[in-house]
Structures are given as C-alpha cells and as structure tokens.
Amino acid sequence: MFLDNYHYLKxxxxxxxxxxxxxxxxSRIPVIILFGDTSLEYEWLYxxxxxxxxxxxxxxxxxxxxxxxxxxxxxxxxxxxxxxxxFNLENQNYIFLVLVxxxxxxxxxxxxxxxxxxxxxxxxxSFFSSLIFSLFPLHLYACSQISSISLQTFLxxxxxxxxxxxxxxxxxxxxIYFSITAGLLILLRGEFWFIFLLTLLYLFLFLKIKMKKILxxxxxxxxxxxxxxxxxxxxxxxxxxLQSLGYNLWKGNHPLAKENSIVEGVETxxxxxxxxxxxxxxxxxxxxKWDGFFLDLAIKNLKEDPPGHLIFYFKKITSYIFINxxxxxxxxxxxxxxxxxxxxxITSLIGIILSDKKxxxxxxxxxxxxxxxxxxxxxxxxxxxxxxxxxxxIIFTNVLIKRIKEKFFNRGKNN
Numbered sequence: 001m002f003l004d005n006y007h008y009l010k011x012x013x014x015x016x017x018x019x020x021x022x023x024x025x026x027s028r029i030p031v032i033i034l035f036g037d038t039s040l041e042y043e044w045l046y047x048x049x050x051x052x053x054x055x056x057x058x059x060x061x062x063x064x065x066x067x068x069x070x071x072x073x074x075x076x077x078x079x080x081x082x083x084x085x086x087f088n089l090e091n092q093n094y095i096f097l098v099l100v101x102x103x104x105x106x107x108x109x110x111x112x113x114x115x116x117x118x119x120x121x122x123x124x125x126s127f128f129s130s131l132i133f134s135l136f137p138l139h140l141y142a143c144s145q146i147s148s149i150s151l152q153t154f155l156x157x158x159x160x161x162x163x164x165x166x167x168x169x170x171x172x173x174x175x176i177y178f179s180i181t182a183g184l185l186i187l188l189r190g191e192f193w194f195i196f197l198l199t200l201l202y203l204f205l206f207l208k209i210k211m212k213k214i215l216x217x218x219x220x221x222x223x224x225x226x227x228x229x230x231x232x233x234x235x236x237x238x239x240x241x242l243q244s245l246g247y248n249l250w251k252g253n254h255p256l257a258k259e260n261s262i263v264e265g266v267e268t269x270x271x272x273x274x275x276x277x278x279x280x281x282x283x284x285x286x287x288x289k290w291d292g293f294f295l296d297l298a299i300k301n302l303k304e305d306p307p308g309h310l311i312f313y314f315k316k317i318t319s320y321i322f323i324n325x326x327x328x329x330x331x332x333x334x335x336x337x338x339x340x341x342x343x344x345x346i347t348s349l350i351g352i353i354l355s356d357k358k359x360x361x362x363x364x365x366x367x368x369x370x371x372x373x374x375x376x377x378x379x380x381x382x383x384x385x386x387x388x389x390x391x392x393x394i395i396f397t398n399v400l401i402k403r404i405k406e407k408f409f410n411r412g413k414n415n
Contacts, residue, residue: 016114016123016127017111020107020110020114020127020131020134021107021108021110021111022107023131023134024103024106024107024110024134025107027134027135027140028103028106028140028143028144029103031140031141031143031144032096032099032100032103032143032144034144035141035144036095036096036099036144036145037144037145037146038091038095039095040081040095040146041146043059043072043073044077044078044081044146046058046059046061047059047070047073047081048078048081048082048085050067051078051079051082051085052082052085054067056069057069057070057075057078057079058070059071059072059073059287060072060287064282066282066283068282068286068287069235069236069284071232071236071240071242071243071287071288072243072244072287073242073244074148074187074188074189074190074241074242075187075228075241076148076151076184076187076188077147077148077151077188080151081098084097084098084101095146098146099143099144099146102143102150102151103143105143105150105151105153105154106139106142106143106150106153106154107134108154109153109154109157109158110130110133110134112157112158112161113129113130113133113157113391113394114126114127114130115161116157116160116161116164116395117129117130117395117398119164119168119361120361120362120395120398120399120402121398121402122402125398125402126398129394129395129397129398132394133390133394136390137334137336137337137340138337138341138383138384138387138390139153139387139390142384145384147384148188148189149384149385149387149388151188152185152188152189152387152388153388153391155181155184155185155188156185156388156391157391158177158181159181159182160365160368160391162174162177162178162181163178163199163364165177165178166178166203166209167203167207167209167360167361170209170213175213175216175217176220179217179218179219179220179221179224180220180221180224182196182199182217182221182224183220183221183222183223183224183225184224186221186224186225186241187225187228187241190241190244190245190248191375193241194371194375195368195371195375196221198367198371199364199368200214200217200218202364202367203217206360206363206364207360207364225241228241229241235284236284236288238288243287243288243291244291245291246291246292246294246295246296246297246298247290247294247295248379248380249294249295249378250294250295250297250298250301251294251379251380252316252378252379252380252381253298253301253302253309253312254297254298255301257312257380273297276293277290277293313377313378316376316377316381317373317374317377319381320373320376320377320386320389321345321348321349321373321389322341322342323338323341323345324383327383329383332383344390344393344394345393347393347396347397347400348369348392348393348394348395348396348397348400349396350400351395351396351397351398351399351400351403352366352369352399354399354403355396355399362399365392365395365396366396369389369392369393369396372388372389372392373389376388
C-alpha cells in the first residue's frame with residue numbers, strides 16, 4: 001500500500017511537471033512570433049560580432065583599429081549567444097533559435113519554481129502560483145528579447161532551489177550544483193558576487209553548514225569563474241569580472257535621473273563630460289579609467305545633495321517593489337503589465353511580515369529579497385530587473401494566501 005501511494009504521488013508530480021513545461025513552452029511561442037527581437041543590437045551585437053570575427057570578447061573598437069578587451073559587460077550571456085553562431089544559420093533563424101532556447105529555459109524554471117513552492121506550501125497553491133509565474137506578462141515577454149534577464153531568471157531559480165536542497169538534504173550533488181550555479185551567476189551579473197558571499201556567511205552562521213563544505217562551495221564556484229578571472233588578470237592586471245561600478249552608480253544618481261528618471265545616455269548630451277571622456281588615453285586600461293571618472297562624478301553628485309539622493313533612493317525602492325509611477329513609457333501603463341506588478345508588490349510585503357520568522361530558509365529568502373532591492377535601487381532600475389525579485393514576491397504572496405486559508409477556511413472546518 002505504501003509503495004503504491006509512493007508511486008502514485010511520484011507519477012502525479014511527473015505529470016504536473018510535464019504539464020507546467022508544455023503550458024509554459026507553448027504559451028510563449030506566440031509571444032516570440034509577435035514581439036520577438038529579429039536581430040542582435042547594441043552591446044550584444046558588438047560582443048558576439050567580435051567573438052566571431054576576431055575570436056576575442058571585445059566591446060569597443062576605435063578608429064585606429066584598436067580592439068578594447070571587454071571589461072564592461074559580464075561575459076556569460078555573450079558566450080551563450082556565441083554558441084549558436086556555430087550552427088551557421090541565417091540571421092533571422094539564428095535569433096529565432098536563441099529565443100526558442102530561452103523559452104525552454106523559462107519553461108524549466110517554472111518546474112523548478114513549483115518544486116521550491118512545494119517545500120513550503122500545498123500542491124494546489126504551488127501549482128497555481130507556478131502558472132501565475134509562467135503567465136506573468138513580464139516573464140512571458142522576457143523570453144522574446146535578446147537580453148540576459150532570461151538566463152538570469154533561470155539561474156536564479158536554480159540557485160534558490162539548490163540552496164534549499166543543501167539546507168534540507170546536505171548531499172554532495174546538491175552542493176556541486178549549487179556551486180556551479182553560483183559561479184555562472186557571478187559571470188552573468190556583476191553584483192552577484194556580493195550576494196554569493198552573503199549566502200555563504202548565512203549558510204555558516206545560521207544554518208550551521210560546516211566550514212569544509214563552505215570552502216568546497218567557494219572552490220567550485222572559483223573554478224567556474226577562474227578562466228575569465230585569469231583572462232582579466234593577464235590583460236588588465238586586475239582580478240575582476242567587470243569594471244562598471246562607477247558608471248552604474250553615476251547612471252542612477254546624476255541630477256537628471258532624480259528629476260526625470262533618465263538613467264542612460266546623458267553623458268552624450270553633456271559637453272563637459274564628453275570633453276573629459278575624449279581626453280582619456282586609449283589603451284587597454286581605457287574602460288578602467290573611464291569607469292573611475294564616472295565613479296568620481298557619482299561620488300561628487302552624492303556629496304552635493306545627500307538628503308535629495310536619500311529621498312531618491314527610497315523612491316527607487318518603491319518603484320522597484322511596486323511600480324514606477326514616473327515611467328514615461330506608454331507600454332508600461334498597459335493594465336496587464338502594471339496591475340500584476342502593483343498587486344504582488346503589496347501582497348508580498350504583507351506575506352514577508354506574516355512569514356514564520358523561525359524558518360531559517362524563509363528568512364534567507366527575505367534577506368535575498370531585500371539585498372536585491374537594495375542593490376538595484378542603489379544604481380539604475382530597468383523594468384526587466386523586476387524579474388529578479390518576482391519569484392520571491394510570488395512566494396511571499398503564497399505565505400499570505402496560506403495564512404488567510406489557515407485563519408478563515410481551516411477554522412471553519414474545525415468548527
């Protein structure tokens with residue numbers, strides 16, 4: 001009898017996983033057909049084209065033929081796009097193939113998201129919240145764009161899943177998968193090294209993971225990132241994945257950003273900034289000096305008006321958790337887009353307040369939520385960044401739903 005029930009439940013979980021995958025996959029096909037990108041543009045065009053033509057990860061070229069090695073963009077998504085160039089497809093078919101693989105990644109992430117929710121909630125809540133995650137407009141749209149956010153969402157979901165696995169089972173395989181995922185995320189997002197270090201500290205202090213296992217996680221992640229770290233050390237004599245802190249800090253904290261939420265391209269309209277940029281010596285250290293220039297500029301801006309920037313910082317937090325009330329993009333105000341964002345922003349905060357503070361796992365998810373909010377609000381916030389915290393917002397909305405169900409519905413049954 002026990003074995004029969006076990007096989008029944010196991011088969012049911014397999015059916016649910018297949019259903020979630022197929023539902024997520026086929027619901028995204030029309031999206032990439034109607035709204036999908038048709039070519040590489042901007043930074044991804046430069047990086048992939050130079051990988052194909054020169055065999056080097058180069059972001060910028062100069063009139064004298066100097067190829068500036070990339071230290072500006074995290075490398076992982078560029079290499080992800082580069083892999084598909086080996087199929088020798090025409091441009092339109094190449095882009096379509098990339099977008100289809102992003103659909104596959106999104107569909108797998110929905111299954112993993114379901115498994116994460118099952119650790120805390122009932123099968124029914126987990127299933128329907130996974131459908132919501134799958135159909136969330138921002139998540140649907142992301143797979144149709146040539147953007148690293150799809151890969152980041154996929155890896156972030158796995159990072160959370162394997163974190164929960166190593167705190168539950170503590171098996172070696174989960175530790176290895178967790179470490180590899182962390183290493184890939186460091187190569188994908190510049191800020192993730194801070195989250196990773198904070199996670200290791202949390203595992204050691206609050207979940208009592210042994211130091212030898214912490215060192216194993218750190219070592220495997222270092223192995224994943226080491227080829228690119230060695231590459232940058234040999235070229236720039238600096239151990240780093242990228243050098244863009246200064247510009248990103250300035251981009252989210254210059255005077256026009258405070259006034260109009262303008263975050264990009266302002267340097268091209270400011271003659272004084274352009275003159276100082278043009279004066280920089282063009283060599284392999286150009287981007288380091290370029291970023292240092294903007295770091296000094298950002299610090300100067302922050303010092304000139306600390307109260308104003310502090311207020312602006314909290315405004316960015318509000319816009320990131322809820323919605324950006326100052327957005328000038330008419331597409332942003334489509335009810336299918338902004339109403340779900342606002343709703344889950346509200347319900348997730350209530351869920352965080354009501355969550356079980358004795359649960360070290362939920363406490364970590366709360367920490368992860370606020371660390372992401374704090375990091376992105378320090379710099380500039382693009383609409384797609386919302387996807388980084390969306391899974392966490394849905395999880396904490398489930399906490400609220402679970403509490404409501406326990407308080408009102410379960411009590412009625414007991415009575």
